Each structure stands twice: as C-alpha cells, then as structure tokens.
Amino acid sequence: MLEVIGLRKVYRTDRREVEALRELTFTVGAGELVCLVGPSGCGKTTLLRCIGGLLEPSGGTVRVDSAPVAGPPAGMAVVFQEYGRSLFPWMSVRDNVALPLRQKKLPRGRVNSLVGEALQAVGLEGTETAYPWQLSGGMQQRVAIARAVAYEPSILLMDEPFAAVDAQTRADLEDLVRSLWQRLGVTILFVTHDIDEAVYLGQRVIMLSASPTVIQDELTVDLPDKRNQLHTRADPRFTALRTHVYEQIQAAKIAAQPSPGPVR
C-alpha cells in the first residue's frame, strides 16, 4: 500500500521559490491500479520522483507499506518515460534486466529464471543478446517493463511510459500493463497526460490541478475488469468517464490562468 500524506515540494533557487506541489494526499491500496492525470507542467514527474524516493519533498510524507520513504524504497520499481536513456546501451537486453537482480544479490539461477520469465511476459523472447538500441522504441520500453517486473516489486511506478511511442504500439503496451497487473497482483501508480489512457487503464483516476498542484478530483472507473481496446473505448460509460476527466482537467487549466503561480 502506498500513502501520500500532505506532500509538498517547493523548488528553491537563490532568487525565487517555485511551489510545484502544494498539498497532495491520496492512497493507493495494495493491488490497485491508479492513474494520475493532469495538465502538462502540473508537477506529475516531481510527484513521482518524491514517491520514488529520488527527490526529497519539502513537506509531508510518503509511506510504502507503512514505512516512511527516505530514499528509494525496497520493493518499488520505476519505469521511466525515456526508455532510451533509462536502459544502459552498453549492456545486452538480458544484462539490463538482470543487473538490478544481481544488485539484490539473488542467486544466479534465480536471476536467470526471473529474467527469462520477465522477457517472456512482455513478449521479448529471443532478444536476450541484442542491445537495446537495436530494438524499436516500443520493444525498448518492453525491456524496461521487463526489468521492472523481474525485480518483483510490490509497487510499480510508471512515469508517462508510453508518451514516446506510436499509437498502435501504445495500445499494445497498455494491454500489456493491464495483463501484467492482473497476473502479478502488483500495485501500480501510472502517471500520464493522456485522459483516454488514464480511464482505459485505471481502476481509479486521480486528477491533478495545474501547478502549484493539489488534487482536483478523483474518480472510480466503473468499467468491467476485462477491457479491450475496441469495445471498452466504444462503451458509452467510457465516453462519459473520459468527458468527466476532460472537464476537470480543463477546469484545472482555467483556474490556473489568472495567477501564473506564486513567485515570491
């Protein structure tokens, strides 16, 4: 379970302060798939880095399974948007996936079986000896997902993972995330700027305001668990939900316009 309580982040430079996150409180239950969506520049990445223990918040706490986060917590894996930079170009696909497991000091046999299973789960059998840069963008992001899955996290953070792949690949990868989530029972916090993607993937959608960020609204996606690119997206309920999210994001943008953020 992931708890975010009163999270606040102010970036300070010599001359000014920029309040990125004002006050964020939400919970992601064990085994839940929650999407965070917000207007561009709303501090989604800042939030994710605070949750991942990569960035120190200015206030508030993040708890993973009741333990406060100070530095990257055990049992959490992150999939970054920039797969090309997140994968190590000097290592084969197999070594990229295996390296975090070796850091965990798992026995060699266990590492090999986890790597094999993870690559199979994302549909990349046979690419073990290739280098990431020899693969297409979508396949590279699959490698990054395999690396995260092989790590056996209880919580998976995904930071706009499909923002840089084409629409068809994106649909495939969305279905991949849904099926991995259902099979592995992992908790997923999925950050995106794509409203359709958020509604299609999530059990819940948390909408963020423009920066300085608060929670604009929260929505339970009452679509059937079995989702399908064709039928789910054509479902009137899906359309109604996405309209609601869209309106909230628009409202957040408009609310942000009069004051361009406090600059002190």
Add this chain to the structure above:
Amino acid sequence: MILRLSGLAALVALAELLPRLGVVSPDYLPPASGIAAALGREAATASFWTAVGDTLVAWAIGLAVAVTAGVAAGLLVGAVPVLRAWTASTIEFLRPIPSVALIPLAVLLYGTGLGSSLLLIVYAAFWQVLVQVLYGVADVDPVADETARSFRFSPWARVRHVLWPTALPYVFTGIRLAAAVALVLAVTAELVIGSPGLGAVIAVAQSSGAVPVMYAMIVVTGVLGVLINVGARLAERRFLAWHQSVRGEVAL
C-alpha cells in the same frame, strides 16, 4: 584506401624527385631511396632496435602511469562536486604549462636517465586523460543514474555500472590523445636531454652529418606514431562496440 595509399606514394615520389632534380640540395634532403637505404642499414643493427626499445619503454611506462593517475584522479574529482570546484582553477593553471618547460627541472631531478623522460611524458599525458575523464563523468545521463538509484544500486555499483561505462568513450579519447603526446615527449626528452632512445640517435646523426640516417629515424618516429594511433583505434572499436560513435547503423 587506394586513394590514401596513392597520396602517400605521391609524397614519397616527390621526396625522391625534388633532390634529384636539384630543387633542394640533397645535402639537406636526401632522396627517398637514400633515406630508405639508410633505414635498411640501421634496421640491421642491434643499436637501432635498442633505441626503438628505449623510446617505447619510456613511452609505455609514462603512458601507463599517466592513464592510471588520470583516470583515478578524474573519477574522484569528477564524482565529488566539492573537489571539482576546489581543483578547477588549479587544473586550468597547471594544464597549459608546456611539458618542455619542465626540462630543466627534469634534468635537475633525474639527470639524463629514464626518470627525466618519464617526468615529461607523465606530465604531458596526465592532463589529456584527466580532462577527458572529467568530461566523461559530467556526461552521466540523469535518467540512467535515477534508474540505478531507483533499483537501489550501491554507490560502488553506480560507479561501476553507470559512471564508468559512460566515461569509457572519453577515457579512450584521452588515452589516444595521451599516447600521441607521450610519444612526442619521449622523443623530445631524448633529443634535448639526451636520454637514450630514437631522439638521441636523431641528435647524434644530425651532429655527425649523417643526414639520411637522421631522416630515417624521423620516419621511424612517424611510423611509431601511426602504429600507436591505429592500435588505440582498434582498442576503441573492440571495447566500445555499443557506443554510437562505433556501432554505425542502428537496425530497427
């Protein structure tokens, strides 16, 4: 390749023709065939190979020391921001000092022995490596580093698996530059100080009027330079096959 070799052949032909046609005095520039003959005679003597060996030993030891020290210092200084800021102005002051300006100091400390050559070589080559390693360390991709942190890599694992591979292409550039500079300084030290090696042979040949031998030795230093550069390039290809400067076309 054929074009390059034909360019070289034209140069040799020109060096043959100019003295023969009397454009330049053969006393100052003997024809290429004369230089080649002198080279052939020298190559048959043991003293020539001793001189080549002396030069290469000084070069190799000096380069090894400079690379080891440059990489170690570069990783340390580059990885610790405080050290980087603290040493920046010192590095910028020491780096441009021409190594040859240290010749009197070298003679004072080590006379005409190997130590003098090494001092000059190490000083000149060290900065080449250090500066490249500093660039390399600064080039670490923040996303790659955050990936390593998010998977809870130890500080040592981050150096080993992220920082070092990122810096490696720069290290190779540094080694290639340092290898060339080290040869220049090795020959310079032998020429000026008289420590044993090819440079000393060139100086002796010049002062005794053996002009073709002098040219032959100059050619040998040039050949050594080419071989060193080719070797460094091959090593780069071997160890940086993954890097975009080497890997060429990406198969999608």
